[in-house]
Amino acid sequence: MKKWSTRAATALLAAVCLSAGAPAFAETQVDDGYDYTRFADDNITLNVYNWGEYISDGSEDTLDVVAEFEALTGIRVNYTTFDTNESLYAKLKSGGGAYDVIIPSDYMIGKMANEGMLEELDFSNIPNYDKYIGDAYKNQSYDPENKYSVPYMWGLVCVIYNTTMVDEGDTSTGWGILWDEKYAGQILMFNNSRDAFAIAGKMLGGSLNPSSVDEVEASAEKLKQQKSVVQAYVMDEIFDKMGGGEAAVAPYYVGDGITMMDDNPDLAMYLPGEGTNIYIDAMCIPKGARNKEAAEMFINFMCETQIALANVEAICYSTPHTAALELLDEEMRDNEFMYPDDDYLALCETMSVLPDEINSAMDAAWSSVRSYDATGNAWIMPLLLVVMLALAIFGFVRKAIRRRKRDY
Amino acid sequence: MIKNKSLASPYIVWSVVFTAVPLAIVIYFAFTDKNGAFTLKNIMDIGQYTSVFVRSIVLAVIATAVCLVLAFPLSFMLSRMRASRQSMMLMLIMLPMWMNFLLRTYAWMTLLERNGLINRFLGLFGIGPFNLINTSGAVVLGMVYNYLPYMILPLYTIMTKIDPSVIEAAQDLGAGNLRVVTKVLIPLSMDGITTGITMVFVPSISTFIISRMLGGGSNLLIGDLIELQFLGNSYNYNLGSAMSLMLMVIVLLCMSFTTADSEEMEAMV
Numbered sequence: 001m002k003k004w005s006t007r008a009a010t011a012l013l014a015a016v017c018l019s020a021g022a023p024a025f026a027e028t029q030v031d032d033g034y035d036y037t038r039f040a041d042d043n044i045t046l047n048v049y050n051w052g053e054y055i056s057d058g059s060e061d062t063l064d065v066v067a068e069f070e071a072l073t074g075i076r077v078n079y080t081t082f083d084t085n086e087s088l089y090a091k092l093k094s095g096g097g098a099y100d101v102i103i104p105s106d107y108m109i110g111k112m113a114n115e116g117m118l119e120e121l122d123f124s125n126i127p128n129y130d131k132y133i134g135d136a137y138k139n140q141s142y143d144p145e146n147k148y149s150v151p152y153m154w155g156l157v158c159v160i161y162n163t164t165m166v167d168e169g170d171t172s173t174g175w176g177i178l179w180d181e182k183y184a185g186q187i188l189m190f191n192n193s194r195d196a197f198a199i200a201g202k203m204l205g206g207s208l209n210p211s212s213v214d215e216v217e218a219s220a221e222k223l224k225q226q227k228s229v230v231q232a233y234v235m236d237e238i239f240d241k242m243g244g245g246e247a248a249v250a251p252y253y254v255g256d257g258i259t260m261m262d263d264n265p266d267l268a269m270y271l272p273g274e275g276t277n278i279y280i281d282a283m284c285i286p287k288g289a290r291n292k293e294a295a296e297m298f299i300n301f302m303c304e305t306q307i308a309l310a311n312v313e314a315i316c317y318s319t320p321h322t323a324a325l326e327l328l329d330e331e332m333r334d335n336e337f338m339y340p341d342d343d344y345l346a347l348c349e350t351m352s353v354l355p356d357e358i359n360s361a362m363d364a365a366w367s368s369v370r371s372y373d374a375t376g377n378a379w380i381m382p383l384l385l386v387v388m389l390a391l392a393i394f395g396f397v398r399k400a401i402r403r404r405k406r407d408y
Numbered sequence: 409m410i411k412n413k414s415l416a417s418p419y420i421v422w423s424v425v426f427t428a429v430p431l432a433i434v435i436y437f438a439f440t441d442k443n444g445a446f447t448l449k450n451i452m453d454i455g456q457y458t459s460v461f462v463r464s465i466v467l468a469v470i471a472t473a474v475c476l477v478l479a480f481p482l483s484f485m486l487s488r489m490r491a492s493r494q495s496m497m498l499m500l501i502m503l504p505m506w507m508n509f510l511l512r513t514y515a516w517m518t519l520l521e522r523n524g525l526i527n528r529f530l531g532l533f534g535i536g537p538f539n540l541i542n543t544s545g546a547v548v549l550g551m552v553y554n555y556l557p558y559m560i561l562p563l564y565t566i567m568t569k570i571d572p573s574v575i576e577a578a579q580d581l582g583a584g585n586l587r588v589v590t591k592v593l594i595p596l597s598m599d600g601i602t603t604g605i606t607m608v609f610v611p612s613i614s615t616f617i618i619s620r621m622l623g624g625g626s627n628l629l630i631g632d633l634i635e636l637q638f639l640g641n642s643y644n645y646n647l648g649s650a651m652s653l654m655l656m657v658i659v660l661l662c663m664s665f666t667t668a669d670s671e672e673m674e675a676m677v
Contacts, residue, residue, distance in 0.1 A: 089643060232626070233626060234624075245523055246524075360641075360644060366641075367457065367633055370632075
């Protein structure tokens, strides 16, 4: 889901090229039955908005997917990237951009669909959806009738740890390792309310989608307990901190974890026994898209087997595309973290859309978690009062002295 | 004096479009709810974040004070140097500012870490490791490091204008070093001091990236809080605007204090 680090992505690409020997296609093979050239003379520009470093972009001898699409269809693509679901949402909500194709994650798709921000897709223009996308990734809770989205990639949240600093036996404690006093000051945590509360929810044996404000409060209590052992709340700084041995344990996304393991052989990962968050990023068309049919053509193109294969080889996330999975290099396909067995997947949950009241309760609780200090912050308030008082008195006294001087 | 005021019109248009209008929008959002109806709820909701506001103010005040204490003697020394040396020293002070702000803060992160350069260096002598990063001290350090030039420059500019003979006269009349500083130097450079204070305090109180990188995300400041409203889960831009408004009021208060001060001082001198 979240691809932040350019450095990481380059390393990833390098690793994949070495291991899989990714072939560079001169020309993509597409299904004959689909008319990709019908807009060739219409001078159309498609605005595509995707996660950063989340497509095969032609670097390091991979296939340049966007260029292939342009060459095939005669449609120009204006490809831009975002870094969080929330910034994508804020941009669309404020009317800041006219996009034709966007690739948000599960809960954000649900939220946008609820608010009428997405167009219903015409699946007759996207035949590859029925042909290739695995049934397990269809009709998810965020889009129960699968009207708005076509899955692009998926993945899991795992625990990454440094084998030189963590006892192998502790990995059986699941998420509990992130609360373990033994590793106080060496634990990193998500700096993102939704992800942090998901872990706390799983810890408490509940769901990662809190159903009431009380559940949010309970998770917030759990997170406050954790605070004394947490070294820092981070997102992409995790690459540096885990890579450099600055921290011992951290939760993160499997795809990025694989990148980190390539950089630092001391790192390993495991999937917590309690189950984890499975996320799906899917392609959607926002309301008001100017070229809906061309956008559907782009989505269909992204689901062409060779294109999907090129993408998954380039970015190392898990693919919902059945034919691409078949063709994938065995080493990647058998990776237990990228494609875990069905028993484990049954324990995983996607994030669903939360009602507004729970979202704002979560944000408020999150900022109180982050500004919470178990060792006492109480002195700060009186200190400020004293400082302000002193300033005021100083001002008065000075004025009084000056007045007296002037009177002389 | 150029009488033709129309020359200023591009700037006026600029400031209306990019300052006045956005400001009005912020104020509008701060006092309305999601449906656009008038409400005070946003302002009242800020109450639960008092500790964050207090921490921001305290850290910004400390950073400003440290900057002032560091910059004052340095600027004085600078202003008394030979002209050629002055420009070289000034360039040295400006040099770090040529680098990207984020990069500089990132560099501090690798310096302060538990396995960072400082702790490794101290480790050679068997001292430490110390817990340097992820503390409020690290946040203040980041502020001081990044904003120190903004204190030095106005101080230096005003101090070059102080005639050395004024200082000599004070000394001839029997004033000691301390008296020269408090009775001559400080009053004469008051304008620079107030400009410097504003230029350091304002960015310090609204920063969010420094606290995230050096504070480990647990030293939440007002800037982080506002960011959270816009890029967090709930996308509550009304509350975010109310917080921004509050921040602006704090800054305004600070500026009114400092500018009034300098006028008084001028009247006195």
